[in-house]
Amino acid sequence: MSPSRTQAERDAVTVEIMFALVSGAFMGALGFGVAGSAALWGPVPASWRGPWLAVSATLGGVLFCVQVVRVLRRLRHRPGAAPSPQDVVWIQPSQPGRTSPDS
Numbered sequence: 001m002s003p004s005r006t007q008a009e010r011d012a013v014t015v016e017i018m019f020a021l022v023s024g025a026f027m028g029a030l031g032f033g034v035a036g037s038a039a040l041w042g043p044v045p046a047s048w049r050g051p052w053l054a055v056s057a058t059l060g061g062v063l064f065c066v067q068v069v070r071v072l073r074r075l076r077h078r079p080g081a082a083p084s085p086q087d088v089v090w091i092q093p094s095q096p097g098r099t100s101p102d103s
Helices: 007-041 046-076
Strands: none
Touching: 007 046
């Protein structure tokens, strides 16, 4: 850990990591459940069940990894740094008394 981080920043990173893991596990389980339900309860031949479940497990693993990476990429932006292009920046009207079209 960097000594320049406060306890609140370290706690925020811990919460984000846990959120990434839990939401990734949920997405992976959801992907496996949707793809694998056909093999478990649907009219899939018995010879296809093993490969079908293997592909479903692979899909669940890929969804888990994608979700974890997607959530953790948000951690790069530290408070006080310039906003990234993905951030939404609300721009104030340039003249007092005038409003922007989306206000």
